[in-house]
Amino acid sequence: MTWTICDSGAAKGAAGANVNTAIITSSSDLMDAWSDEAENMVCAIARYDVITNWATLTANGKEIMQDLCASHIAQKIIGYEPEAIGNNAATLRLNILENNINTIKGLIKDDKNKTYLGIS
Numbered sequence: 520m521t522w523t524i525c526d527s528g529a530a531k532g533a534a535g536a537n538v539n540t541a542i543i544t545s546s547s548d549l550m551d552a553w554s555d556e557a558e559n560m561v562c563a564i565a566r567y568d569v570i571t572n573w574a575t576l577t578a579n580g581k582e583i584m585q586d587l588c589a590s591h592i593a594q595k596i597i598g599y600e601p602e603a604i605g606n607n608a609a610t611l612r613l614n615i616l617e618n619n620i621n622t623i624k625g626l627i628k629d630d631k632n633k634t635y636l637g638i639s
């Protein structure tokens with residue numbers, strides 16, 4: 520199941536510049552665990568097995584799910600060592616990611632969007 524919805528590059532991009540890249544390149548077990556956690560979260564929010572039914576999602580649905588997954592993993596990357604980018608920058612990035620996650624959650628949970636996303 521690991522890395523079905525997004526890849527580590529998307530998560531790293533969402534985390535931003537100057538994060539601890541050692542965690543991304545050398546700790547695949549931790550990154551894999553975060554990927555599994557994020558993918559399970561996406562399924563729970565959608566109330567739909569997004570991983571098994573990935574092919575049924577619309578192109579827009581896939582992009583939105585990837586953004587949600589990458590944002591969640593990015594929070595974990597930043598939180599692993601916030602000092603790498605500075606605590607103020609880490610707080611700002613985490614707040615931006617949390618806002619993004621909440622916006623996407625709202626889209627996914629809205630029944631009007633389920634058909635559009637392909638998760639009906």
